Amino acid sequence: MKIAVCxxxxxxxxxxxxxxxxxxxxxxxxxxxxRVATLLLVVVVSIHWNACFYLAISDYIGQGxxxxxxxxxxxxxxxxxxxx
Numbered sequence: 039m040k041i042a043v044c045x046x047x048x049x050x051x052x053x054x055x056x057x058x059x060x061x062x063x064x065x066x067x068x069x070x071x072x073r074v075a076t077l078l079l080v081v082v083v084s085i086h087w088n089a090c091f092y093l094a095i096s097d098y099i100g101q102g103x104x105x106x107x108x109x110x111x112x113x114x115x116x117x118x119x120x121x122x
Contacts, residue, residue: 059072
């Protein structure tokens with residue numbers, strides 16, 4: 039069993055974050071800003087988990103074996119170059 043699987047019990051602490059956000063929302067003068075920040079955090083975490091799931095499927099199928107899965111050889115690194 040991998041060690042990462044053993045860390046799933048940390049998800050049980052999610053109720054503490056929810057309680058913190060609820061109490062902060064009640065005490066802040068700008069609750070809508072907190073809601074927007076919370077929404078952005080949820081979107082970013084969802085995108086991250088989706089990418090992790092996609093990479094896990096690519097590893098399971100075999101990277102580069104299919105057109106659908108991620109291929110390390112086709113990775114493009116975008117850089118900012120001035121004056122080109």
